[in-house]
Amino acid sequence: xxxxxxxxxxxxxxxxxxxxxxxxxxxxxxxxxxxxxxxxxxxxxxxxxxxxxxxxxxxxxxxxxxxxxxxxxxxxxxxxxxxxxxxxxxxxxxxxxxxxxxxxxxxxxxxxxxxxxxxxxxxxxxxxxxxxxxxxxxxxxxxxxxxxxxxxxxxxxxxxxxxxxxxxxxxxxxxxxxxxxxxxxxxxxxxxxxxxxxxxxxxxxxxxxxxxxxxxxxxxxxxxxxxxxxxxxxxxxxxxxxxx
Amino acid sequence: xxxxxxxxxxxxxxxxxxxxxxxxxxxxxxxxxxxxxxxxxxxxxxxxxxxxxxxxxxxxxxxxxxxxxxxxxxxxxxxxxxxxxxxxxxxxxxxxxxxxxxxxxxxxxxxxxxxxxxxxxxxxxxxxxxx
Numbered sequence: 141x142x143x144x145x146x147x148x149x150x151x152x153x154x155x156x157x158x159x160x161x162x163x164x165x166x167x168x169x170x171x172x173x174x175x176x177x178x179x180x181x182x183x184x185x186x187x188x189x190x191x192x193x194x195x196x197x198x199x200x201x202x203x204x205x206x207x208x209x210x211x212x213x214x215x216x217x218x219x220x221x222x223x224x225x226x227x228x229x230x231x232x233x234x235x236x237x238x239x240x241x242x243x244x245x246x247x248x249x250x251x252x253x254x255x256x257x258x259x260x261x262x263x264x265x266x267x268x269x270x271x272x273x274x275x276x277x278x279x280x281x282x283x284x285x286x287x288x289x290x291x292x293x294x295x296x297x298x299x300x301x302x303x304x305x306x307x308x309x310x311x312x313x314x315x316x317x318x319x320x321x322x323x324x325x326x327x328x329x330x331x332x333x334x335x336x337x338x339x340x341x342x343x344x345x346x347x348x349x350x351x352x353x354x355x356x357x358x359x360x361x362x363x364x365x366x367x368x369x370x371x372x373x374x375x376x377x378x379x380x381x382x383x384x
Numbered sequence: 385x386x387x388x389x390x391x392x393x394x395x396x397x398x399x400x401x402x403x404x405x406x407x408x409x410x411x412x413x414x415x416x417x418x419x420x421x422x423x424x425x426x427x428x429x430x431x432x433x434x435x436x437x438x439x440x441x442x443x444x445x446x447x448x449x450x451x452x453x454x455x456x457x458x459x460x461x462x463x464x465x466x467x468x469x470x471x472x473x474x475x476x477x478x479x480x481x482x483x484x485x486x487x488x489x490x491x492x493x494x495x496x497x498x499x500x501x502x503x504x505x506x507x508x509x510x511x512x513x514x515x
Contacts, residue, residue, distance in 0.1 A: 157479075
């Protein structure tokens with residue numbers, strides 16, 4: 141990891157080029173999780189200070205609950221005790237992904253993408269588009285993006301500024317792949333800054349009717365859902381940390 | 385005389401967006417899908433500006449930038465990095481190699497035009513008048 145002069149120089153470059161910083165709570169959490177020997181209480185304090193992170197941790201810790209009234213794990217402390225620090229890493233990874241996805245929609249499609257509870261959406265049935273990017277290094281895992289064919293077409297049309305009728309399957313697939321690249325590029329930066337170096341694999345995009353998500357033994361899974369107009373997007377992150 | 389700009393990105397989507405951004409301007413947009421193609425095109429065409437991605441197959445953007453800066457004939461061409469990767473190590477390495485600017489994806493076309501306009505002259509394309 142770079143020392144203080146490097147950090148100051150990075151800040152100078154970031155200011156000059158207009159590069160936005162990762163939210164302080166997220167980079168702090170990533171650094172703590174990356175250390176492996178961090179005290180759980182310190183991680184609890186960082187998560188509890190950020191209502192968004194706390195809410196997401198409790199959602200990860202209660203995967204079967206339809207809403208908060210069904211939570212069996214009710215505190216950040218309990219969630220970390222039961223699920224281990226690995227689930228805090230998922231939070232640290234999901235936040236930059238989520239921020240990059242909503243920023244992409246705002247910037248390139250002029251749409252406000254809203255993060256919603258996965259149970260609030262209708263869900264996908266039958267054939268849909270699935271994109272995935274694997275990452276490997278000190279953290280191994282995958283990011284999956286799923287959306288309906290119609291949503292995929294609307295997203296590609298928005299990103300390219302074209303009418304949906306002008307798009308072929310190649311353009312739609314390439315746009316979905318680029319969306320994945322943007323999201324994962326942002327989250328990889330956050331992991332690498334914390335010392336969890338990893339490399340991204342090229343995106344793979346195709347149609348499938350398989351709704352299952354492969355999870356490696358020892359990996360955690362976080363599911364995120366987003367909505368904007370008629371578009372619904374489902375993101376899944378699986379990660380197996382501290383893979384030396 | 386049209387300004388020659390080279391866009392190096394493995395994503396066709398990004399190359400299309402870059403092309404759309406420069407369409408109103410008197411620009412000849414050259415395209416390459418990786419660093420190796422980018423270097424060959426830069427050597428052959430001598431663009432006035434290069435817009436360069438980082439993560440690409442065959443040859444990545446950092447390697448292309450390094451080779452560009454080692455070549456006395458090409459090292460003066462201004463480069464704008466256009467990438468989703470804004471990690472400290474990446475930014476420090478790239479900035480030290482010498483880039484004119486750095487744009488993190490997602491981006492607005494206006495932002496790209498503004499940054500490109502600081503490197504080269506961008507003239508609006510004359511509007512065609514009916515005969």
